[in-house]
Amino acid sequence: MDLIKSLFVSASGLKAQNGRMRIIAENVANADSTGRTPGEDPYRRKIATFKSHFDKEVGGEMVQLGKLSEDTTPFEVRYEPGHPAAxxxxxxxxxxxxxxxETVDMREAQRSYEANLNVIEATRRMVQKTIDILRA
Structure with a gap:
């Protein structure tokens, strides 16, 4: 049944966006983390990627969190002579x-998550209506 397939596809989207939000939260949590010693690199921003694959069991394209990549933009340098990592x-x-x-990325991930959740809710309602019609 195609309705059930849409549940699986949307659930994979929920899981992928949940992972993306976790990575964004990690970035925000480490936004002020510096190295401990002079010359040591601080936290480097991580970027979530996605990959799709065809699931033969479901018969549809599924999405999942791909390999994490690191943002290669240069570090910011601040003048703090008293800091241990200076x-x-x-x-x-x-x-x-x-x-x-990160805030914009989080908002986008949140909206994608909500869209997948809406698909699941709509599918659930359609399946329930179908069952109600068959019972009548």
Whole structure:
């Protein structure tokens, strides 16, 4: 039944977006994490990727969280001479996490999650109506 297939496809979307939100939350949590010693790199932003595969059992394209990649943009450098990770000139490397970008990414992931949830709810209602019609 195609309605059941749509449940599985949407559930895979929920799981993928949930993983994406977890990675975004990790980025935000580490937005102020610096290295512990001079010259040590701070936290590097992670980027979620997705991959799709055909599930023979379901008979449809499923999505899943792919390999994590690291953002290669340069670290921000701040002048903090008293910081334990400051170099000889007093500069500290800060993570390449922009909380505004993370907030926008989180909103997009949230909307995708909600869209998949709406598909599941609509499918559930259609299946229930079908069962009600068959009982009558």
């Amino acid at each position: 170099d000889e000139k007093g500069y500290v490397k800060a993570p390449n996490v922009n909380t505004l970008v």
